[in-house]
Amino acid sequence: MSMRARNDRSFIAETIAIGSELLLGGRTDSNSLFITDVLGAIGVEVRFKSIVGDNRSDIVRVLKTACNRAGIVILTGGLGPTVDDRTREAIAAVTGARLARRKEALEGMKARLAQWGRIPNKGQLRQALIPSQATVLPNPVGSAPGFALAWRGTHLIALPGVPSEMRTMVEQSVIPHLLSQLQPSRSRGRQPLTRLVFHTWGMSEADVDAKLKGLIKKSLPVALGLLASPTGVLVSLTTEAGRALKEDALTSLAEEVRTRLGEWIYAEGQDTMEEVVGRLLHGQGRTVAVAESCTGGLIAYRLTQVPGSSSYLDRTVVCYSNQAKMELLGVPEHLLREHGAVSREVAAAMAKGMRERTGVSVALSVTGIAGPGGATETKPVGLVYIGLDGGDDAMTKECRFHGDRSVIRQRAAQAALDMLRRWLMNKGNL
Amino acid sequence: MSMRARNDRSFIAETIAIGSELLLGGRTDSNSLFITDVLGAIGVEVRFKSIVGDNRSDIVRVLKTACNRAGIVILTGGLGPTVDDRTREAIAAVTGARLARRKEALEGMKARLAQWGRIPNKGQLRQALIPSQATVLPNPVGSAPGFALAWRGTHLIALPGVPSEMRTMVEQSVIPHLLSQLQPSRSRGRQPLTRLVFHTWGMSEADVDAKLKGLIKKSLPVALGLLASPTGVLVSLTTEAGRALKEDALTSLAEEVRTRLGEWIYAEGQDTMEEVVGRLLHGQGRTVAVAESCTGGLIAYRLTQVPGSSSYLDRTVVCYSNQAKMELLGVPEHLLREHGAVSREVAAAMAKGMRERTGVSVALSVTGIAGPGGATETKPVGLVYIGLDGGDDAMTKECRFHGDRSVIRQRAAQAALDMLRRWLMNKGNL
Secondary structure (H helix, E strand, O other): OHHHHHOOHHHEEEEEEEOHHHOOOOOOOOHHHHHHHHHHHOOOEEEEEEEEOOOHHHHHHHHHHHHHHOOEEEEEOOOOOOOOOOHHHHHHHHHOOOEEEOHHHHHHHHHHHHHOOOOOOHHHHHOOEEEOOOEEEOOOOOOOOEEEEEEOOEEEEEEOOOHHHHHHHHHHHHHHHHHHHOOHHHHOOOOOOOEEEEEEOOOOHHHHHHHOOOOOOOOOOEEEEEEEEOOEEEEEEEEOOOOOOOHHHHHHHHHHHHHHHHHHEEEEOOOOHHHHHHHHHHHHOOOEEEEEOOOOOHHHHHHOOOOOHHHOEEEEEEEOOHHHHHHHHOOOHHHHHHHOOOOHHHHHHHHHHHHHHHOOOEEEEEEEOOOOOOOOOOOOOOEEEEEEEOOOOEEEEEEEOOOOHHHHHHHHHHHHHHHHHHHHHHHHHO | OHHHHHOOHHHEEEEEEEOHHHOOOOOOOOHHHHHHHHHHOOOOEEEEEEEEOOOHHHHHHHHHHHHHHOOEEEEEOOOOOOOOOOHHHHHHHHHOOOEEEOHHHHHHHHHHHHHOOOOOOHHHHHOOEEEOOOEEEOOOOOOOOEEEEEEOOEEEEEEOOOHHHHHHHHHHHHHHHHHHHOOHHHHOOOOOOOEEEEEEOOOOHHHHHHHOOOOOOOOOOEEEEEEEEOOEEEEEEEEOOOOOOOHHHHHHHHHHHHHHHHHHEEEEOOOOHHHHHHHHHHHHOOOEEEEEOOOOOHHHHHHOOOOOHHHOEEEEEEEOOHHHHHHHHOOOHHHHHHHOOOOHHHHHHHHHHHHHHHOOOEEEEEEEOOOOOOOOOOOOOOEEEEEEEOOOOEEEEEEEOOOOHHHHHHHHHHHHHHHHHHHHHHHHHO
């Protein structure tokens, strides 16, 4: 029964991203990630994703295949004003629907363009061509309307490829449309596909795996996922489509993950390390300053991605040269001479100098060898020292990272921010 | 005839990326971008891309469809040691091949693991299961071997999903294998799919389009592509598959693009703005320092992404507070009071102070409002001032960017680096 429920075609979806730039242009399709999340919340599972260029017969092929295996097919892209925009024609060819200029599509577009002081040009008028019998989906953000069409038991939905337009239309039109179309008898009791995410830093994938051993009983319709990246191991709990799960079962699993992984979890869900650190600083009324060397501004960039970060971030400096380390941070010349710029002693002096010169609550420092050059016999590429100075207490950490220049820099920035996070959490607990 | 050549199935490829994290995990498939480029160079066109989870029957469906429309099918992922790795079984199910533990696969894996001081565990032994009649493709980087199998006129190639392993195997094994398999009579005279890319900054997509109007005669088998992003408009010239093009025709088109777009082109091909700026600085023996406010370290991070940047980048500072602007850059308090931190006068003073205090050849500064907060009646979100001070000459620029916080910061960093690039180019021409 569970397999039957999982394979009920009505609740299987496919995304089709259309555009030659997704084949050749070095761009990946990220629209489908958003669509997968939002459909999951109403119990619909995206099982297939396709990508095809601006070629009518190729789109037709892909669309036919999708209609055979999915009850919901969402196409993004190819609705623009140029001759390269083939989605309308391909849908008409597959379904046999005629394209006609629809009044509601035209009026929405005119109203939208009028806001920008324009009238539709010839190309934009093409955008009002919608298959007969389709429902027009208004585009409150851009000029191209979308549409929804039921064909042989499949719900076809065509949306623009511009992410901001696609997102708005999915939330405002597509979800309400699907909820009204999916048969209530089937969707009643249908569970949303829930996915809980835990971001960890500092443990290997194998160690996380070991800590979570035996977490999920075989009978439970929940999948555990682990995914390693330069910024840590992501742990996910995903409910299976079409299988019932007691309301509190997922909650207890999540609690068990938190217990087993403890402070190794730095964030959950959509949260980022810099948001977590920012909230701790803001909540404790503390300020921070950062002295970077090998991370070259990455810590500063990440901290300032958070709106309002100016209230707790005083300043940051990138000191590549020894001269800059002495001038801006007061690192004593003899430390640089005796231990080298990449050393525990210099990391400590950078953090101390930064805190003393700025008067912030806590200063963070990083010095290391990101490579590919710069290694010595005793100091390999990937050797990084992190310093933290909070006045009463100060600490340093030695790390050895693997990977290319970019990966080493990402890991070093993550390790430094995590050191700050743990320090702030301990302060908050005092 | 050209359409026939384009639709010769032998030269049509499809990529299939396998892994539930590509459906639900917030990850996009970037392996296919690399595969598309490399296959293009031998005249093979990737026309379809599919993504599917770790579900055997779903992989089987996708694989059957791919074999019907493509002569070359490259699968990535699902070859690992766990029960979730289903690619081998799915290929066996579709082709009817039997899976057997192959000696050459096992020996390669053992040798690889021995380098790390390990022996294969039970899961890893599964990785040596290869369909009968398939050619084993060695994995010199990781433990899972790949394989190639001809079935009903389609070349099936299975590779690990780890990007570094996939790349090495494509270059070392897949391309030589395909070149030996594609019939010489067909591939002789077959043109590689060439793609030339020009990166521009400072012009709108419509303006670039207008400048390039009439560039390509209809009879020429070359497509012009434009793609807008926060870091500018990308222009591409792509040759069409299976159609002959005179050797110098693409060269002259590229020359014409350079003439028409001139200094708006900041880089070509894989080059980045920071690499171009870095080469100019290095070549001219000049040094640089940067004072950032709203970009929060992004300019520093980009400049230091380039290996060897320590030879020309002295230091950078992020001065969020007025205090930091006065202390670190010597910005006069009366300028901050009279004009505000986001002003042409303060941008100029930041650059001047930075250059004078560090003795670098040229200093760059940015101050602006990235939003969402911080706007005033006269200073909207997106208002950014850029300053450059080269001693004898100094300049400032006012910009008004649209978009969210992240987009405004990306545009501001790009604009500042472009100002530096143009200044260096003029110096080089003197």
